[in-house]
Each structure stands twice: as structure tokens, then as C-alpha cells.
Amino acid sequence: MPFDELFHQHLIFSNVKCETAYQLFEKVGSRLYKENYVKSSYLSALTKREETYPTGLSLENINIAIPHTDCEHISSPFIAYASSEQPLLVGSMGEKNKTIQVSHYFFLGITESKTQVELLQYLMTLFTNYQFVQGLKHAKSEEEVFQVIKHPIRSEVL
């Protein structure tokens, strides 16, 4: 499955007003549950996972988090995207007790473990692509975000 098919416009949340990353997880998690992408155990599993293995990544031009949890809590594969109106504090992946400010979140919902490596490589290519990052930062609506994600600069990215 081409990875851009995992994105859906109704799973994109632009400029969410919230004060903590947990509030953002709740908002995204409840939509995912309502639309049958995840099981009822998803939100608590996601939160717990993020506490133990935080997913904040500091890249050259953007800070991003990739919250995710085990396959068993996912019903149907997806990638949801959310941006917060204000940067929120999340733990930095691989660093003890370090938090970073993140406004851009990609929630990874994968059911097949063998596609995970390729998906992560694909996303890292996007996250390190200057034009993609600029497009994401400047998108003002869910629709604009969706266009940026669905049509990354293919010749450069893929």
C-alpha cells in the first residue's frame, strides 16, 4: 500500500487549542475510536507508551512527534496528523528526562509490522525535506495540510 493512502482528510486536525500533549492525544484518540480505526484500549496504551518511550524528534527545520502504540490496539491502519495552536512539551526520543516543544504530530496506526520500517523511512524522508516541512508549517487548514501530505514533491522525496 502506498503510504500516502494511510492519510485521510477527516484524520487531520489543524491548530488544535490545547494545553498539554495529553489533551491533544485525547482529541485525536476519540475521533479515531469513533471512526473505528482503533480499539477502546488505544488512548491509554498510547499515553503509557509515550511516557515510557517518548517520540519527540528534533529535526533540522522542525520538531515532530510520532505517537504510536502496539498493533493490537489498532483496528484499521491509518496515519493521523494534528498540529497544536501552541507548541506543547513532549519527551525527546532516546534522551533521558529531556522535553522538546512540538507543534506537529503524526499518529502512526500500523497493523503490519513488516511495513513499519519502510513507513518510518518514508516519513523521515518527508520530515527532512525542506519543501515538505515549509508546506506543513504554512498550511492553514485541514485541506491544505492534506494536499501537502498527499502531494509531497515526488521527484525529490520518492
Add this chain to the structure above:
Amino acid sequence: MKRVIVACGSGVATSQTVASKVQKILNQNRIKANVEAVDIKSLDQYIPQSDVYIAITKGSKDYNIPTLNGIAFLTGMGMEEETNQLISLLT
């Protein structure tokens, strides 16, 4: 042959992604080494037979073999420094 291990506890296969990037870098530099992604839970049993450990998950434990920062290979931030260290450890 020298052995490099990469470990994470993550469900999105961060360690495999980093391992394949590291293997590619070593191939480009014509350095022969085995790069393996292992589960953080079985890390202890791999350490004694390995030359370099590339860490992705924050560990509560320090190991007695050279340890590099795996996130650098994922994000590209500080990758050159880690690459140079890795090459000098393997040659």
C-alpha cells in the same frame, strides 16, 4: 567480523530503520560489519558479543562497549559526528 547492534523498544521499528541506514553508510565506506537490530529486552545477551551499541531508547543502564546515539541516524541531526565515531571504532 565486527558486530554493531541497534536497540529500541518501539513498535514502529525504529531500530530496524536505523540499522538499515547504518549498514548503508558502512557499505558506502567499504567497511565490513554486521549491523543487527535487537529488542531492548534481549540487549543484555547481545552486548558481550558486540563491538558497538547504537542506542535509541533511553536506557537506565550503561554498557561497557562504545555506545553511539541512534537518533542522529534517524533524524540526520549530528549524524556526521556519529558516523565518524562509528567508522573509527570499526577500523
